Each structure stands twice: as structure tokens, then as C-alpha cells.
Amino acid sequence: MIKAPYVLFLGDAPDQLAAKVARGIRDWRADSCVGQIRMDGCAADVGLPDMSIDQARAAGAETLVIGVANRGGVISDAWRSILVSALESGLDIASGLHNLLRDDPELVAAAERMGQQLIDVRVPTETYPIGEGKRRSGNRLLTVGTDCSVGKMYATLALERDMRASGFNADFRATGQTGILITGSGVPLDAVIADFMAGSIETLTPDADAAHWDLIEGQGSLFHPSFSGVTLALIHGSAPDALVICHEPTRTHMRGLPHYELPSLKDVHDTSLAFARRVNPDCKVIGCAVNTSGLDGSQTADCLAACADALSLPAVDPMKDGCAALIESLR
């Protein structure tokens, strides 16, 4: 568990996109954030109060979360001196960077000296069991996608927001680095050892109250050859009661693979559902969450109508319309 509240470190981000982890945290856990720390020349801004480390501590921050991708995979000297100061002021540091905090001797020494934690959410912190393929008590919803990076995390978080507002007892379950930084815990599924993928998801979503919903962040796509195995493990480990299909309609090919076309919504529906029913025969696809951020108003309406028609199910953009139609389908 990462201790809240956070202060978000935006570093020397060259543009807004470089700070998209901070943006995700601000979008979904603004009440866990006391402010942002920006270095000279930082071109990103997530709209939180700018603070020094001392001001962040005074405002109650417990953890500095690195909300920016670093250049060239290296923790620069300029970053390091700020991070060391953060540890010395009594902050933990949490990071989803590829290069790990724990591999930086200066940070490790400062953390040990101060008794603070360095939390690398990119790597698992526990040993997971082999999956057992058992249905558990309580309910599970999983997002599956036509591709990677189509908005599965945002759709799942929007479902949490709207289901809670509708009176559901529902919790987002993070399976990726940004999701873990947003919620403070989860399974970094892409970094789990192959044999334990399904078991890690069973651990993440254990038996629960009969009315409870785990809303599980999807990863990859069954149709993305680089990551399909991760997706299938997630479907089998989740034993989902409900699936939501996530889609990004402007994608012209699979992410990173120009030689691959996107699958049809129908193919994603049928294939995902067949695998889900292997572990949960009662599983249903309840609808489609479409990321229409690249479309204008009339294009959005046409696109949602086409998606709904292709699946004979509700299709919404959770960030424009909310999830009411999906929740209605779920009931």
C-alpha cells in the first residue's frame, strides 16, 4: 500500500503527455493529492497547487509520487537531488518508472537513513500462487479491449465512480502501474512471472460479500500478439460475471504493430465471452465503452450507434456520457 495523501512530482516534463501518470492520479484521486512539484522548465501542469517539498509535507503529504516519464530511462542528477530531499523531509517515494528506485544507490541510502520507503510499482512485491480457476463469492467485472491503450483503465475507474454513486459497493482493482499509483495497490500484471499470472488476479480479487463488485482493470487484448497471453490470464484469473468491451474508434492498426488490423467488436465479444465462461458460465457482456476523445459531437453519436448496433448492447463514452447505460445493463 502506498500511503496517501500524495504530492505529484512532474519533474522537467517536456509536455503534458509526459506527465500522463500525474494526470491520471489527479483525474481519479484528486482528493488524495495535496499539490504538484514542478522543476524549472516543466511544461506540464495538472492543475494542482504548486509546492515545494516542505510545503507538501506541511500540507500533510506522505508520499511523493513520480507522475512523469523520465527521459532515456535514467534518473537524472537534477531529479535525484529533489528525490533525496523528499526522503529527508519524511516522504516515501512511489514510482512506476522502468528504471527502479531500488537500483539507485543514493536513493536507497537516503531512504534507509530516514526510514522511508521506496515503492517501485513496476515489480511485484509478493509471491503469487498458481491459479485455481475457482469462482469466488461476490461479483467481478472485467474490461477487455480491441487493442492496448484504448481506455480500459479510465472506463473501469468511471464505472467505479458511477456504480458507487448509484449505491453499489464497488472497488477498482488495478492491474497496471498507473492504476496502482492511482489507487495505492494492485498487481503489476505485465511484470508477473508467466506461471503465476492467473493466480495473481485471483489474489487481487478474493472472496467478497455477495453484493460486492470488483471492477478489474483490463490489459492488452486477446488479439494483440505481443500481449494476448496476459489478457487471457486476466480473463481466466478474474472469473468475471460481467465484461465491458473497450474500443478506440480512430485506431488504424494494433498499437505498435502496423501490420495488424483491429479485430471486430463482435470477434472480441465472442472470443472473450467464450473464455470467460470457461471459468464462470454465467458471464455476460454488458456493453461497450468507447473512447471517443478523437471524435467530434456528430461523429461520436454515429460511432456509439454503430458500436451498439454491432453488439446489440449499450455503447457509451464513459468520459462524456457516464456509465448509467452500462449500469442499467448490469442490473
Add this chain to the structure above:
Amino acid sequence: MIKAPYVLFLGDAPDQLAAKVARGIRDWRADSCVGQIRMDGCAADVGLPDMSIDQARAAGAETLVIGVANRGGVISDAWRSILVSALESGLDIASGLHNLLRDDPELVAAAERMGQQLIDVRVPTETYPIGEGKRRSGNRLLTVGTDCSVGKMYATLALERDMRASGFNADFRATGQTGILITGSGVPLDAVIADFMAGSIETLTPDADAAHWDLIEGQGSLFHPSFSGVTLALIHGSAPDALVICHEPTRTHMRGLPHYELPSLKDVHDTSLAFARRVNPDCKVIGCAVNTSGLDGSQTADCLAACADALSLPAVDPMKDGCAALIESLR
């Protein structure tokens, strides 16, 4: 690479089954084995000459291969003294044990002192890339199964034996610990980090001559919820031109999961082929390899006829009939 020839260490195996790794090596690479080392009370025998370590060295052995499962996951003192003697006599040690040789300080010290290698095939020795989903030159055959442990490795090795005898340029590609010990190299797929599973298989089966066949050892099953993700990554990473479906007809439920029925051969055929064609549109299922070791003569004939009928494809037991019918189908 594990240096041949080997001497197989059977330790204090309580029965033949405990030495099945040694049995596999003897069955498929007898010409790489100079003998076996058995401790007092060993109840296993793979039919090789019994030797001391000194005799094995004199016979040319380069590597002692641990061909037995150890009890309780611990390297016992009795084992350790033999293994240290092996290192001191100039042998490397290769092992697929869960508890790693490299975690045993006494073995590590002896190996360093003598300049010998400790090879734990359970963990990857290299960093693999993310899969690219590209077809490569040359040809690839992959075995897929109705379940785990149905005989995929033996079927693939039998295909190598018989294809070579028929004039094919074909190489077995190991994806599991025993397969790696048999052939001296490969990818321990179940121990690879999730994100790199497909990429590890692309690395294992790179571009090759137009007439060459990689014969890739299958793992798990798309229908086994504990390991299905590994299987799908293997299908997508292999980009196979040909699939062989492996089956064990006496299995009453999925291995380790009494609450799961086996899938039908037809379901395995259709699902595996659809995924394989995502990366290789020309992929075909060429036949069925049935492990009939639990059946008598007339049962075997009936079973093979039923499997052939279910798939409208040749069905053979590669260990009883050889693979001629599969190779004919491949041509």
C-alpha cells in the same frame, strides 16, 4: 548451452516416477549420456551404466544433470556432498529443480573455486524483447494440448526424430525445463515475465532457411485456466505454420482442477487455429498426437479412430506408431 555429454544424477529417487527427467533425457538423448549416478537406496534406474563421479569424468562427461525431483524442495546434505564432488572433479551441474543451485552457498563456492558452471534451467538466462507478431522465414510447427502434461514434449521430440529420418531439416525447440535439459538449450517459458512471453518464443525461433522446421514444444492448454495465458503467448509467439493437437484420452478432468472437464478436440482445434491464423494466416492443423500409454491394443485403435473422426485428420500415438501419418499430412 549445457555442455554434453551428460552423466545423469538419480540421487535417492524413491521410485521411477521421481526420476522422470532422467528418463526423458535417456529416451531422447541417450547418445549424450555416459551413465547414471545412483545413491544408496535409489529405486530408479534409467538403464544406463552405473558410475562414480570419477568414472563419469573418465568417460568424458562434461555436465552432471540432476534428473530427479528432490524431496521437500531442499537440497539435502547427502546430495550436496556428491554435487560438490562433481564440481571438484570438473563437471558442470545442470538442474531444473525449483530450489536453485545458485541459492546454495556451498555449491556456489565450490563452482567458483573450480571455475565450473551451475545451470538452473528453471529461470531465464537472458532478457527477452516484447513480441513483434512478425512471421519469420522458415517453418514452424507447434504442439497444442487438450490439457497440461498430455505428452506434448514427447510428441514434438518424436516428430523431430521421424522428420529427420524422412530427410527434413528439423529442430526441437524446448520451452520447458525437461525439454531444455534434454536438448541443452531453450526458453523456460513458465518462468518468463508476462510482457515478454511472446517475444521469448520469437527469440527461440528466429528467421531460418526456407526449408527448415522449428518444432516447438507446447505448454499448458488454452482451456486450462491456470496456464492458458502461457499457451496463447506461445501460439502468437510461434506464428506456427502447422499445429499438432495432443491429447491423453484417460484424463477425467483438467490436471490439478477436478472441477474442470476437458475441452473437445474440435474446440481445441478451432480455438487454437483461429489464434494462430492471427499471426500466420496460412496455419493448418495437420493432425492429432494421442498419448495412449494408458490403453491396451484394441482400446488404442478405437481411440485413435475416434480422434481422427472428430477432427477429420490423422491421429497417431507417436510412441507406438511413429509420426509418418503426421509427416504425410504436413507434406
